Amino acid sequence: MTPRVRCLLAIALIPLINGCSSASYYSQLAGGQWQILQAREPVSTVIADPQRPVVLREQLVKAQAARNFASQHLYLPDNQSYRLYADLKRPYVVWNVFATPEFSLTPVTHCFPIAGCVAYRGYYSQGAARGEAALQRQDGKDVFVSGVEAYSTLGWFDDPILNSMLTWGDERLATLIFHELAHQRFYVKDDSEFNESFASFVEQEGTRQWRARQGLSPASDNGLQQRKQFIALVLDTRQGLQDLYAQPLPADEMRQRKAAEFERMRHEYRQLRDQQWGGNKRFDGWVNSPMTNAKLLPFGLYDQWVPAFTAMFESVDGNWPNFYREVEQLAKLPLQQRKAALQQWIARH
Known part of the structure; x- marks a missing residue:
């Protein structure tokens, strides 16, 4: 990969996981995303290949049904994301490193022009994540390292279904697709709680509707x-x-x-x-x-804000386009006003 391509990938990756202040960190971001791009292949090709494991092909067939449902019924982006497959030969795509001061729950954040501030740093190597965690501990921080099965590039690239997404069964794969496409549908700079709660609500409500569509009983x-x-x-x-x-x-x-x-x-x-x-x-x-x-x-x-989005969805009688319009209006508010409005929605719920 040329330095120019590495640079472009690193810049594009700023909205994904987190950011960094060092060239080495940007380099591993670019290299990790490049590996994913190189490993992608159309899901249809994998399904049609009799040499591929039967279990894998069956999982991908079900995943494509969920992917179509996401766009047709949940009004999530209709693009090539999750219509591709990539086997990275590892259990997680990235490892996120969370850190706080010893006597505080305020996260160590990393801020960038496009993505804004996020509360963790992601590494494509578990060893690199552990190394960063060790450095944070030496600095007196409380640290937690968490493996992640999937993430959204927010439309910068066509995100594939990863082998790391296949380990928890068919329904979990569907929920991951709903969650990650929700990030493509909507993302607010400098507000991780808003973004993740929104995606979690879409995941939960989408899963409920997905089960009903298949004639399955509600989740336990x-x-x-x-x-x-x-x-x-x-x-x-x-x-x-x-x-x-x-x-x-x-x-x-x-x-x-x-x-x-x-x-x-x-x-x-x-x-x-x-x-x-x-x-x-x-x-x-x-x-x-x-x-x-x-x-x-x-x-x-x-x-944190899932109950607020639940109340918002109920207020528009479960109409997804109207719900997204409400979310968009809410996102235009300054941060503190947005939080106050979300609290009001929770009180209604």
């Missing part, structure tokens, strides 16, 4: 309720930590009380699991692994 109420309760517990922990960090306490006492807050969350989680969920251990791995402020950040990003 038990599973949905458990997820809601778990998210509420995490958000409650975030609030408890925010209240703690606002107090003028010595660092040693602050660390002790921080650790106690995480232990309280674990205790309440086990009570939920054993007393209300019938011992379902779906979140055990997350809860029992090391806990940091940064580990709590994605929950605020992906879930």
